[in-house]
Amino acid sequence: MEGFNEKEGQLYVDDLPIAEIADTYGTPAYIYSGSRIQKNFNKYADALREGDLICYAVKANSNIHILKRLAQLGSGFDVVSGNELKRCIEAGADPKRVVFSGVAKSSEELELAINEEILSINIESEDEFDRIISISETLNKETKCSIRINPDIPTGSHKYIETGLKTSKFGVDTETLKNISLKAKNREFIKITGLASHIGSQISDNSLIMKSLEHLLTAHKLLLNDGHDINFLDVGGGLGITYKDEIPGDPKSLISEISKEIESLNLHLILEPGRSITGAAGALIAKVEYMKLTDYKNFAIINAGMNDLMRPALYDSWHEVKEIRKSDSDGRLYEIVGPVCESADVLAKERELNISQGDLIAFMDTGAYGSVMSSNYNSRLSVPEIIVDGSSAKIIKKRQSFEESIALEKNL
Numbered sequence: 001m002e003g004f005n006e007k008e009g010q011l012y013v014d015d016l017p018i019a020e021i022a023d024t025y026g027t028p029a030y031i032y033s034g035s036r037i038q039k040n041f042n043k044y045a046d047a048l049r050e051g052d053l054i055c056y057a058v059k060a061n062s063n064i065h066i067l068k069r070l071a072q073l074g075s076g077f078d079v080v081s082g083n084e085l086k087r088c089i090e091a092g093a094d095p096k097r098v099v100f101s102g103v104a105k106s107s108e109e110l111e112l113a114i115n116e117e118i119l120s121i122n123i124e125s126e127d128e129f130d131r132i133i134s135i136s137e138t139l140n141k142e143t144k145c146s147i148r149i150n151p152d153i154p155t156g157s158h159k160y161i162e163t164g165l166k167t168s169k170f171g172v173d174t175e176t177l178k179n180i181s182l183k184a185k186n187r188e189f190i191k192i193t194g195l196a197s198h199i200g201s202q203i204s205d206n207s208l209i210m211k212s213l214e215h216l217l218t219a220h221k222l223l224l225n226d227g228h229d230i231n232f233l234d235v236g237g238g239l240g241i242t243y244k245d246e247i248p249g250d251p252k253s254l255i256s257e258i259s260k261e262i263e264s265l266n267l268h269l270i271l272e273p274g275r276s277i278t279g280a281a282g283a284l285i286a287k288v289e290y291m292k293l294t295d296y297k298n299f300a301i302i303n304a305g306m307n308d309l310m311r312p313a314l315y316d317s318w319h320e321v322k323e324i325r326k327s328d329s330d331g332r333l334y335e336i337v338g339p340v341c342e343s344a345d346v347l348a349k350e351r352e353l354n355i356s357q358g359d360l361i362a363f364m365d366t367g368a369y370g371s372v373m374s375s376n377y378n379s380r381l382s383v384p385e386i387i388v389d390g391s392s393a394k395i396i397k398k399r400q401s402f403e404e405s406i407a408l409e410k411n412l
């Protein structure tokens, strides 16, 4: 069986009961399904034309074992820091299949990217471009760049994951695009080879991405007029997943629509999906420590907190909560809270569950923006990650020890 599934009242990942994995590795723990990651990746890969590229958004889940698997499947990568680039290299990725987004790339990060000859530095401001020119001249190295445009398109998702509005810090407006294009003209060390945009995350409506494509095509004309040789359009990531009842767009139809639009233009396509590849392939497993039944609310107090899974506190996001061992009797409504001393440490509200002390529960669809957003707040230790293929489980990140967590502060 592939991915998360229920058999005889028990929750499994692939062919392994989650209770067994929790016995071996303890809780809290993130568990991933290798087959589900591969299937999600293939939904994109199978639809691409030759020369098009998926650059998996490393920020969604940057575990190097997951990056290694994706690199082996032929994925490129979208990174937003020098360290994400280093992770990709450690995972065996070809830097020539890496694009680098982000508004605040430091000189050191740009030097690394230029020296590694990555596929594209996605320029997010004119100041950044000036720095890229100066570093590539000093290093005497040709640098391939794309310009990330800001198409001012609202996506209707949470305001923290909107990135293509004119009020957001990402991408450049038309005036800046023109300035960069002119400045890049005939420069010895700079090649503008692409155009990029990423309008946000958890998008359900593919037509919004098609709208951003229109802006890319207009920008493409402008750059061609200035004599640039553009090889690809990068439409970013953003396809949503079903957390509750959302109906996300389908990679295949999106790619086919885009391909039709760019077919005659001799352009390749790049996509930067993150959430839609790893999101539904992961779950956070936690144990009920205490029950606290009050006149106002019933709390299930668990051993995972907002430091392990930040999305509910940060975005008010909803994750399905499943019992690891299901019983047929009726449950109670619970507010599921963690150990962190913050009132925001609520992982789920008003969930009907039949649970008691010591039981295990799973927060579903937490394979993206889950473990990567965790912190050591309240001196809590970062939790392990385990990947399952069929009936075998492999640990891909160890549970942090107290000694490891304090090492940077000791013996100074």
Ligand SMILES: Cc1ncc(COP(=O)(O)O)c(C=O)c1O
Pocket (backbone or CB within 6 Å): 057, 059, 060, 078, 101, 102, 163, 198, 200, 201, 202, 236, 237, 238, 239, 272, 273, 274, 275, 276, 368
């Ligand atoms: C530039 C860029 N590309 C791709 C992504 C991935 O988005 P998603 O995980 O929604 O596919 C992000 C996420 O915010 C991003 O900032």
